[in-house]
């Protein structure tokens with residue numbers, strides 16, 4: 575994929591957007607599957623932060639990073655190794671893999687149940703962004719990955735905010751055409767692509783149900799439809815899990 579024009583401009587936007595969209599360009603137009611980055615963050619000290627997922631134990635986490643259970647227990651002041659809550663951020667000192675390279679930051683796959691709980695805890699209730707029929711689902715698409723769902727609709731139809739939040743992007747973005755991105759509480763965001771026209775500005779606050787765009791076929795779209803994504807951090811999740 576070339577990086578001229580809108581793509582290039584997109585790359586020059588703020589860090590948070592760059593991070594948010596780092597895996598986005600595989601949308602409707604195909605492309606390489608995104609590399610999930612979830613659960614661990616490198617620290618400047620060479621250690622890592624691991625976010626405990628459902629079903630994980632201190633033993634399993636320690637083994638994953640090639641460190642001793644004791645070092646994790648001590649680094650985090652853990653009193654009871656059998657009682658470490660999902661979502662806890664653990665400092666992993668000096669992670670190393672069996673071959674001695676360091677740090678090893680292989681992220682665990684997102685745990686759907688943990689994600690569901692996180693949405694509930696934040697009080698997020700995503701709504702359908704447009705009336706229309708589902709024409710493509712989230713997931714593997716040949717050798718690439720579809721990071722959202724496609725909803726067919728009439729050109730010019732109202733596209734509304736799926737949940738309340740702040741508009742962090744409203745511009746053209748390569749194959750996505752006219753795109754609006756709304757940031758919600760926590761680390762969640764929604765993406766509305768292929769719009770005929772964006773109807774909000776960056777920085778604007780929108781309530782759930784507010785008009786954000788007119789449905790269209792801008793960018794690499796075979797017909798008028800909304801490409802809609804829900805993301806947790808950089809990771810796209812299946813919107814159908816969260817829509818009523």
Ligand SMILES: [Zn+2]
Pocket residue numbers: 601602710720722723724800801802
């Ligand atoms: Zn799509």
